[in-house]
Amino acid sequence: MSKALASAILQKGPPALSGKTITYGTAGFRANADMLECVMFRVGVVAALRSLQTHKMVGVMVTASHNPAADNGSKIVDQDGGMLVHEWEVFATRLANSTDEADMSSTIDSFYPDFNSQAAGGSATVVLGRDTRVSSPKLAELVKQGILTCGDRGGGVCRWHDTCGGEGAKVVDLGIVTTPQVHWAVLRANQKGDGQVPPLQGYYEEHAQALKVLLGSKQTNVKFHVDCANGVGAKAVEEMNKTLSEHSIGFSLVPFNVGDGDPELLNEGCGAEHVQKSRKLPSGVPASGGNDKFASFDGDADRVVVWYKKDSNLVLLDGDKIAALFSVYLCHLLDASKLKLSLGIVQTAYANGSSTSFMSSVLAKHKENVTGEVSCVATGVKHLHHQALHYDIGVYFEANGHGTVIFSDSARSKIEERSRGGDAAAQTLHAFASLINPAIGDALSDLLAVMVVLEVEGISLEQWAGYYEDLPSIMTKVLVKDRNAIKTTKDEQRVTEPKELQDAVDAAVSKVEQGRCFVRPSGTEDCVRVYAEAGKQETANKLAEDVGTDITFPSL
Ligand code: G16
Numbered sequence: 001m002s003k004a005l006a007s008a009i010l011q012k013g014p015p016a017l018s019g020k021t022i023t024y025g026t027a028g029f030r031a032n033a034d035m036l037e038c039v040m041f042r043v044g045v046v047a048a049l050r051s052l053q054t055h056k057m058v059g060v061m062v063t064a065s066h067n068p069a070a071d072n073g074s075k076i077v078d079q080d081g082g083m084l085v086h087e088w089e090v091f092a093t094r095l096a097n098s099t100d101e102a103d104m105s106s107t108i109d110s111f112y113p114d115f116n117s118q119a120a121g122g123s124a125t126v127v128l129g130r131d132t133r134v135s136s137p138k139l140a141e142l143v144k145q146g147i148l149t150c151g152d153r154g155g156g157v158c159r160w161h162d163t164c165g166g167e168g169a170k171v172v173d174l175g176i177v178t179t180p181q182v183h184w185a186v187l188r189a190n191q192k193g194d195g196q197v198p199p200l201q202g203y204y205e206e207h208a209q210a211l212k213v214l215l216g217s218k219q220t221n222v223k224f225h226v227d228c229a230n231g232v233g234a235k236a237v238e239e240m241n242k243t244l245s246e247h248s249i250g251f252s253l254v255p256f257n258v259g260d261g262d263p264e265l266l267n268e269g270c271g272a273e274h275v276q277k278s279r280k281l282p283s284g285v286p287a288s289g290g291n292d293k294f295a296s297f298d299g300d301a302d303r304v305v306v307w308y309k310k311d312s313n314l315v316l317l318d319g320d321k322i323a324a325l326f327s328v329y330l331c332h333l334l335d336a337s338k339l340k341l342s343l344g345i346v347q348t349a350y351a352n353g354s355s356t357s358f359m360s361s362v363l364a365k366h367k368e369n370v371t372g373e374v375s376c377v378a379t380g381v382k383h384l385h386h387q388a389l390h391y392d393i394g395v396y397f398e399a400n401g402h403g404t405v406i407f408s409d410s411a412r413s414k415i416e417e418r419s420r421g422g423d424a425a426a427q428t429l430h431a432f433a434s435l436i437n438p439a440i441g442d443a444l445s446d447l448l449a450v451m452v453v454l455e456v457e458g459i460s461l462e463q464w465a466g467y468y469e470d471l472p473s474i475m476t477k478v479l480v481k482d483r484n485a486i487k488t489t490k491d492e493q494r495v496t497e498p499k500e501l502q503d504a505v506d507a508a509v510s511k512v513e514q515g516r517c518f519v520r521p522s523g524t525e526d527c528v529r530v531y532a533e534a535g536k537q538e539t540a541n542k543l544a545e546d547v548g549t550d551i552t553f554p555s556l
Contacts, residue, residue, distance in 0.1 A: 005045070006104035008149050012041045012142075014099045021097050023484075024089040026380040026523025029096065030064050030073035033135035039096045040139045043074045044126070044146020046092045048169045049108075051124035052150065053115060054079045057172075057197070059186040060147075061179045062140045063131040063232075063300040066273035067524060069266040072135045074143065075179060077127070081187025081439030083382035087111075124150055124169040127189070127197055129182040131232050131300050134263050136176075144171050172197045178236050178301035180442030187439045204243035207448055210435035211249050214428065214452045220250035222451055224293045224306075227257045227282045229271025231299035234258035236444050251451055257284045272298040272305045272401045272443070277475055281314050293461060295450075296401075297443040302381075303401035304443035306450060308461045315465055319397035320347070320355035322450060324467050326395050326405055327359055329453045330432075331366040334393075336425035337418060341411050343372035344391030346384045349492045349518050350399040350475070350531055351376070358468040376491045380523060381441050402441040405449075407433045471514060472537035474544045478528045478551050483521035486528060492520045504550040512543050519547060 015022065015038040022029055022039055029039055043060060051058045059077030067073070076084040076092065084092070091111045098104040112118070126147045130136040151168020174185065174197075181203055189197045228234040237255045244251050257270045267273060270282035275296040282296055295306045306317040317325075327345055334341055345359045356374055363372040372391070377383040381402050388394025392411035397403030407415070412433065418426035435452070437445040454464065480486075487497040495502040501519065509515040514535040522529050528551060532544035 002105040002108040003101070005108060005150070006101045008152070009042060009045060009095075009104060009146075010101055012038050015039050015042075015096060017097070022093070023523075024084075024092045024096070027065065027083075027382075028073050028075040029092075030067060030071060030524050032070055033064075033072040033133070033139065036072055036135075036139055037142055040074060040142040041146040041149075042096050043076065043092070044143040044148075045150055046088065046095060046146075047076050047126045047143070048124040048147040048150035049112075049115070049119075050076070050078070050084070050088055051126055051169075052119040052122050053112065055122040056190045057125045057127055057186050059127040059129070059182040060143050061129045061131075061177075061182045061300065062136050062143060063179055064133070065131075065179070065300045065302065065524070066229075066267055066271065066298045069133060069264045069268070072133055072139055074139075077183050077186045077439075079186070079190055081183045081190070082385055083440070086382075125172060125195070126169070127172045127174060127182055127185050129174045129177040129179070131179075132176060132230075132259055132263065133266065140173075144173070147171050174200065176232055176235060178232050178442070178444065180302050180437050180440050180445065181236065183439035184437060184442075200239075201243075204240055207240065207435060207445065208243045208247040208249060210431045211244075211251070211448060211452055212247060213431035214435065214456060215249065218456065220455055222250060222293075222455055223252045223254060224295050224447065224451060225254045225256060225286060225288065226447070227270055227275070227284070227294065227296040228255050228259065228301075229267050229273075229297055229299045230257045230259035230265040231267065231271070231297070231301065233297035233301035233443060236301060240444060240448075251448065253447070254286070256286050257282065267299045270296070272296045272303045275307060275314065276305050276316065276318050276400050279314055279316055281309070295443075295447050298401070301443040302441045303398075304446050305401040306447070306461070315461075317461065317465060319399045319401040319403055320351050320470075321464065321467065322401065322446060323347070323395050323397035323403065324355060324358055324362070325450060325453055325459075325464055327362055328467070329457065330393060330395065330405070330429070331362055331370055333425045333429050333432075335366055335369045337415075337423055337429065338369055339414055339418060339426065339429075340369060340371075341392035341414065343370050344388055344394045345372065345374045346387045346394060346396035347374065347376050348379050348384065348398050349376060349520075350379070352399065352470045352473060353514075353516060353533055354468045354471050355399075376493070378490060378492050379520065385440070397441075401443070401446075404438070404441050404446065405432070405436050406438055471533050472535070472540045473531065473533040474537075474540050476530045476544045476548055477522075477525070478530060478548045479526070480528055480551060483526065483528050486519065486521045488518075488520050493518050495519055501551065505547050508543055508546045508550070512539055515539070515543055517543050517547050519551065
């Protein structure tokens with residue numbers, strides 16, 4: 001099989017990577033769209049092989065999320081609805097870069113010696129979605145071709161089908177959707193296990209049903225303006241509004257930056273990445289009253305940040321603040337229900353120091369009924385999700401707004417059992433678990449969860465912002481020849497190579513009151529990121545600048 005498959009892949013030509021290596025990074029493959037044609041075909045192959053191996057559906061989303069319009073990429077959704085397991089990321093990287101038939105064939109054989117027996121009797125089904133980029137339809141088509149190649153009996157590629165008599169490989173094309181919707185579709189399809197992908201209306205209905213329970217008899221009229229980054233979020237917001245209104249739920253999402261017009265405007269001066277990094281208003285803000293509430297999604301709607309205007313400045317409620325809001329809410333419910341569940345709060349090194357202290361003090365306050373901890377892992381939701389699985393309830397958010405809340409199976413059963421017995425707090429926990437996307441960070445789910453928590457708890461945006469005051473911080477980008485020459489510790493707080501770089505960072509930090517700074521290579525952009533935090537904004541800025549200037553080592 002591997003030889004026939006390798007030959008079919010190479011018929012598409014070698015990857016046009018201009019001598020560079022492409023890596024399955026923080027969130028999949030990402031590069032300028034022109035470099036991706038062969039890579040995307042191979043992504044289709046990887047997804048189909050993963051589906052064959054697991055006998056479950058998997059997904060592919062064609063998107064470069066927060067990156068500029070000229071970039072594109074792909075995120076592979078694993079059979080549990082989450083991000084692709086690490087082992088397969090390594091395989092995907094090897095396959096994407098291979099230029100030689102023998103090498104490719106041995107890559108396939110050596111990674112999966114038992115593949116034929118594992119795949120026997122199965123067929124591949126891949127759920128495909130894409131964002132609004134100009135390059136996306138063509139790249140999605142190439143993914144499709146890669147998937148179908150794995151089911152091609154005529155070419156002799158699909159050897160295991162000699163015995164299984166299955167359909168080979170199948171694509172379920174969802175068209176333009178958000179990334180979390182592809183995750184949701186894969187998760188729900190595999191949970192049902194009838195080989196069908198549920199219609200997306202089910203996604204909107206699930207949210208509406210959960211909101212109805214959470215709101216109870218409360219009459220509401222809550223409006224949020226939603227900056228859709230000129231990306232896919234606009235369509236999902238529109239559909240969600242229809243479902244909300246069909247169910248007479250008094251929540252309305254008023255979209256702006258909806259992407260009609262120039263495709264180059266995707267993420268440009270707007271969206272979650274712009275708002276969170278620059279702390280500036282996005283373009284296109286509608287004229288509005290002083291008390292208006294806003295949220296910004298990123299280009300593929302898997303991240304959200306909330307904000308409001310104060311004296312024409314922006315007050316940001318980022319991923320850390322969303323995690324704080326949910327953690328306080330969940331602790332109250334756990335106190336009330338006495339379910340004795342563990343609650344883990346997972347952050348990355350970018351979490352503001354004040355948020356970590358706040359979250360630790362919340363857990364300490366509720367220690368009688370909640371066992372919990374705050375932990376720090378590497379950037380990328382895959383790392384946060386993995387860590388969050390260690391708890392009954394895992395709240396994980398990156399400061400950039402990427403995250404969700406997950407409930408373990410045993411926590412779900414305990415909550416359900418208590419809830420059937422009529423316990424109000426358990427019923428609320430159950431509905432909250434049904435509202436929030438269990439597979440991955442989802443801008444729309446998260447925003448609805450924020451809205452409902454604020455509404456039922458009677459918390460204003462100002463009160464929420466006052467949970468704690470962020471330490472002044474800044475994130476900058478530095479361009480280097482080879483960002484991958486920088487290696488860090490697992491939690492990315494320290495550089496291990498080149499050693500002199502960490503010495504320079506330490507020296508700069510030692511001069512600064514309440515200073516914290518770290519450096520890491522981006523996994524989605526060709527740059528090195530520098531994060532600095534200090535007692536004063538000017539000092540944080542200076543610290544980032546000093547460290548940025550220090551990144552001049554010959555190896556870089
Ligand atoms: C992706 C990841 C996020 C990560 C971000 C930046 O976001 O899903 O977890 O925080 O990239 O990563 P890096 O600093 O490695 O470039 P998105 O929204 O672009 O998919």
